[in-house]
Amino acid sequence: xxxxxxxxxxxxxxxxxxxxxxxxxxxxxxxxxxxxxxxxxxxxxxxxxxxxxxxxxxxxxxxxxxxxxxxxxxxxxxxxxxxxxxxxx
Numbered sequence: 001x002x003x004x005x006x007x008x009x010x011x012x013x014x015x016x017x018x019x020x021x022x023x024x025x026x027x028x029x030x031x032x033x034x035x036x037x038x039x040x041x042x043x044x045x046x047x048x049x050x051x052x053x054x055x056x057x058x059x060x061x062x063x064x065x066x067x068x069x070x071x072x073x074x075x076x077x078x079x080x081x082x083x084x085x086x087x088x089x
Contacts, residue, residue: 008053013041016056023063028070033063 011019017037024030036059044052062068 013037020059020063023060025063026069028072029063031072032070033059 017033020033020037021030024033040052040055040059043055047055
């Protein structure tokens with residue numbers, strides 16, 4: 001078995017954010033992506049690779065959930081939305 005058959009291909013945080021933005025079907029979900037990816041990036045230093053990947057999958061699942069339709073006021077009232085910083089370029 002080759003190494004590519006054993007491991008998930010590497011992806012940068014910026015590339016991940018681009019992929020997740022493509023899954024966000026509303027402007028509010030698009031705003032969420034920056035905050036969620038930034039928070040996950042910060043947590044990743046303290047998580048196992050499996051736990052980090054699980055967090056990424058949860059973000060994707062939330063973005064694809066048609067029943068999850070947050071409003072813009074949900075984003076403005078969230079303390080977490082003020083704590084995340086944009087991804088470095």
